[in-house]
Amino acid sequence: xxxxxxxxxxxxxxxxxxxxxxxxxxxxxxxxxxxxxxxxxxxxxxxxxxxxxxxxxxxxxxxxxxxxxxxxxxxxxxxxxxxxxxxxxxxxxxxxxxxxxxxxxxxxxxxxxxxxxxxxxxxxxxxxxxxxxxxxxxxxxxxxxxxxxxxxxxxxxxxxxxxxxxxxxxxxxxxxxxxxxxxxxxxxxxxxxxxxxxxxxxxxxxxxxxxxxxxxxxxxxxxxxxxxxxxxxxxxxxxxxxxxxxxxxxxxxxxxxxxxxxxxxxxxxxxxxxxxxxxxxxxxxxxxxxxxxxxxxxxxxxxxxx
Amino acid sequence: xxxxxxxxxxxxxxxxxxxxxxxxxxxxxxxxxxxxxxxxxxxxxxxxxxxxxxxxxxxxxxxxxxxxxxxxxxxxxxxxxxxxxxxxxxxxxxxxxxxxxxxxxxxxxxxxxxxxxxxxxxxxxxxxxxxxxxxxxxxxxxxxxxxxxxxxxxxxxxxxxxxxxxxxxxxxxxxxxxxxxxxxxxxxxxxxxxxxxxxxxxxxxxxxxxxxxxxxxxxxxxxxxxxxxxxxxxxxxxxxxxxxxxxxxxxxxxxxxxxxxxxxxxxxxxxxxxxxxxxxxxxxx
Numbered sequence: 001x002x003x004x005x006x007x008x009x010x011x012x013x014x015x016x017x018x019x020x021x022x023x024x025x026x027x028x029x030x031x032x033x034x035x036x037x038x039x040x041x042x043x044x045x046x047x048x049x050x051x052x053x054x055x056x057x058x059x060x061x062x063x064x065x066x067x068x069x070x071x072x073x074x075x076x077x078x079x080x081x082x083x084x085x086x087x088x089x090x091x092x093x094x095x096x097x098x099x100x101x102x103x104x105x106x107x108x109x110x111x112x113x114x115x116x117x118x119x120x121x122x123x124x125x126x127x128x129x130x131x132x133x134x135x136x137x138x139x140x141x142x143x144x145x146x147x148x149x150x151x152x153x154x155x156x157x158x159x160x161x162x163x164x165x166x167x168x169x170x171x172x173x174x175x176x177x178x179x180x181x182x183x184x185x186x187x188x189x190x191x192x193x194x195x196x197x198x199x200x201x202x203x204x205x206x207x208x209x210x211x212x213x214x215x216x217x218x219x220x221x222x223x224x225x226x227x228x229x230x231x232x233x234x235x236x237x238x239x240x241x242x243x244x245x246x247x248x249x250x251x252x253x254x255x256x257x258x259x260x261x262x263x264x265x266x267x268x269x270x271x272x273x274x275x276x277x278x279x280x281x282x283x284x285x286x287x288x289x290x291x292x293x294x295x296x297x298x299x300x301x302x303x304x305x306x
Numbered sequence: 307x308x309x310x311x312x313x314x315x316x317x318x319x320x321x322x323x324x325x326x327x328x329x330x331x332x333x334x335x336x337x338x339x340x341x342x343x344x345x346x347x348x349x350x351x352x353x354x355x356x357x358x359x360x361x362x363x364x365x366x367x368x369x370x371x372x373x374x375x376x377x378x379x380x381x382x383x384x385x386x387x388x389x390x391x392x393x394x395x396x397x398x399x400x401x402x403x404x405x406x407x408x409x410x411x412x413x414x415x416x417x418x419x420x421x422x423x424x425x426x427x428x429x430x431x432x433x434x435x436x437x438x439x440x441x442x443x444x445x446x447x448x449x450x451x452x453x454x455x456x457x458x459x460x461x462x463x464x465x466x467x468x469x470x471x472x473x474x475x476x477x478x479x480x481x482x483x484x485x486x487x488x489x490x491x492x493x494x495x496x497x498x499x500x501x502x503x504x505x506x507x508x509x510x511x512x513x514x515x516x517x518x519x520x521x522x523x524x525x526x527x528x529x530x531x532x533x534x535x536x537x538x539x540x541x542x543x544x545x546x547x548x549x550x551x552x553x554x555x556x557x558x559x560x561x562x563x564x565x566x567x568x569x570x571x572x573x574x575x576x577x578x579x580x581x582x583x584x585x586x587x588x589x590x591x
Binding site: 032 | 320323324326327330331333334335336337338340341344352353354355356357358359398401402404405406409410411412414417420421424425426427428429430431432433434435436438439455457458459460465490518519521522525536537540541544545550555558559561562565566569570573577581
């Protein structure tokens with residue numbers, strides 16, 4: 001009897017301590033995540049809800065969701081979707097491949113390699129507001145350095161971010177290539193994790209550089225590929241702040257209206273209902289894509305699994 | 307003879323590698339070089355076509371103009387936000403990480419999974435109602451919306467990173483301390499936290515970078531110019547200029563150099579931990 005009560009006491013103590021320690025996290029989850037999620041969902045069903053007037057003044061139903069797919073707003077919606085997904089579809093693979101190539105060059109054990117690693121990472125250290133200042137200046141259509149370089153190379157002047165076509169997104173893409181240093185660091189860790197003996201074995205068997213790359217390096221780095229893929233896809237689809245700093249309105253003809261910025265712009269116009277619906281649509285897409293990507297997890301080689 | 311040719315081959319290979327490494331450097335350093343060099347231009351030069359990169363005369367005026375009273379005001383606000391984040395994030399993360407790994411309380415799996423799911427949520431989805439919460443609390447136009455949340459959450463990836471390290475600690479020390487009559491709080495502060503201090507420091511450094519860069523938070527909640535943090539203040543100061551002459555690219559670049567200095571120093575000091583930390587986050591499942 002006494003033994004049992006001691007055990008029960010221990011249980012209670014563990015619960016008290018545990019909840020005391022996670023209390024801040026729990027409050028944060030409830031107040032800043034769960035409650036907002038529910039409110040957002042609720043708001044998304046009130047057509048053009050403005051955030052502050054009583055709910056009775058707004059029509060209840062799927063109006064906000066339908067609004068995205070029908071009527072005059074759907075044009076902007078699809079354009080924004082097109083920009084965001086074509087950008088992600090090109091930039092995520094391109095960024096992964098380029099950062100991988102750079103990491104391969106850095107992984108050769110040459111002298112002074114630490115300095116190069118640092119240099120390549122510098123653009124990632126620049127705060128995004130400063131990055132925007134630099135890139136808006138470099139790509140300024142009138143007095144930017146890039147047009148000077150273009151003139152030197154004999155190319156036509158470009159409007160860059162102000163272009164009336166896809167050149168605006170291409171400029172945004174080019175700008176973000178300066179930031180592949182972040183993925184590069186993760187690749188480097190992946191490359192370092194491959195045991196050297198594997199390469200030696202491949203060499204003895206007569207396999208060349210590309211044989212080792214395809215048969216050893218890439219499969220053994222698959223957890224890193226997977227991690228980079230998931231995080232980059234999620235981050236790219238949510239682009240908002242960086243696009244806002246380049247053009248808060250979404251560019252000429254909405255050419256830089258990334259989906260995150262579209263949501264934010266709608267919210268700034270006090271349309272809480274429609275922006276909540278858009279945010280939920282984005283969430284569904286991200287969750288679906290993540291679930292899809294996680295299905296590939298079984299092809300990922302984790303050390304110690306075998 | 308064979309030996310020599312293979313040596314030659316190696317030298318050539320090395321040269322090619324260095325050639326590409328330097329080429330990449332030129333690319334990655336381009337934005338920084340433009341910023342630094344053009345910060346020494348005069349405003350007229352900085353909006354001239356084909357002005358080149360090297361200034362005719364090294365003009366320091368842009369730095370004097372960049373470092374005005376507004377900049378210092380914004381810097382002061384940023385420091386407050388930084389302090390809250392550097393203390394709040396590691397503290398809440400370390401508490402939660404300890405609870406999840408060492409304390410067997412009921413429902414810990416549910417809370418953990420819920421926290422894990424938050425990384426998939428687009429931040430904009432929760433931002434809108436959170437904005438309303440702060441409006442209702444009367445917290446907009448104060449630094450509270452960008453300081454208080456730092457004490458409630460800690461960030462799932464931070465918690466996860468700390469958990470990985472706590473799991474790796476030997477259990478014997480805890481057991482010995484318990485026999486000596488130590489309470490949980492003693493175990494936490496005298497055994498676990500000192501042992502995972504490098505990770506706590508890493509989270510603090512990452513919180514520094516986050517708070518120093520954060521733009522959307524302050525943009526959303528703060529409209530009073532006196533409360534702007536550096537990113538929003540700078541945005542307001544330069545990005546709304548109407549004419550090229552007003553936008554003063556040279557002063558912008560000088561401001562950029564000034565804002566870049568603190569993160570550069572922090573990175574140089576903690577390079578090793580940061581590079582290792584980046585690679586550990588989320589990869590040791």
